[in-house]
Amino acid sequence: MMPKVDVFRVVLLCAGALLLTACGSKQPAAVSFSAEIKPILEKNCLECHQSGGAGLQASGLSMESYEALMKGTRLGPVIKPGDSISSTLVLLITGVADQSIRMPHGDRQPLSPEQVELIKRWIAQGAANN
Numbered sequence: 001m002m003p004k005v006d007v008f009r010v011v012l013l014c015a016g017a018l019l020l021t022a023c024g025s026k027q028p029a030a031v032s033f034s035a036e037i038k039p040i041l042e043k044n045c046l047e048c049h050q051s052g053g054a055g056l057q058a059s060g061l062s063m064e065s066y067e068a069l070m071k072g073t074r075l076g077p078v079i080k081p082g083d084s085i086s087s088t089l090v091l092l093i094t095g096v097a098d099q100s101i102r103m104p105h106g107d108r109q110p111l112s113p114e115q116v117e118l119i120k121r122w123i124a125q126g127a128a129n130n
Contacts, residue, residue, distance in 0.1 A: 031122035032130050033066060040115050041069070044104050055105070066129045084123040093119065 031037065041049075041063045048055030049063040056062050060074035072078045078088040088097075093111050095102035102110065111119075122128075 028121065028125075030128070030130065031118055031125055033122065033128060034130065036118055037122050038066075040111065040119065044108070044111060044115075048105065070127070070129075079123055079127050081127040082124065084120040087123050090116075090120055090123065 045055070045063050047053060049059075049061050050056060051062070051064065061072060061078060062068035070077065070079060072088075078092070080087045084090050091097040092101060092103040093116055095110070104110065
C-alpha cells in the first residue's frame, strides 16, 4: 500500500526551500566611485592623467574628476557603462590590448587583481558617480 502524500506539506516545504535559497543569494554590493574607485585612480593614475601630466598630454585622458574620466580620450570614451569587457580602461589596466601600453605605464606597479576586479565590477554595474 502506497503512503498518502499530504500535498499541503509538500508545497509548504518547497516554498520554504525556495525562500531560503533566495535569502542566501546576495547581490554584490554596489561599488562606490568616490569611496573605492577614485582612491585607486588617485594613487595609481592621477600623476600622469592630470593637468600637465604626460598621460593627459599624450592621450587627452584626464582623471581629475568623474566627468573628465567619463569623457575619455581624444579618440572617445574609455569606459562603457555596463560593459567592463570592452571598456578601453579595463583593456589597458589588464594589459590585454598590448603590454607596451599597459597602465599604469612605465616602471609603475600594475594594479592589484583586487583593484582590477573592483574597477570591472564598478563598470559592469553602470559606472555610476556615487
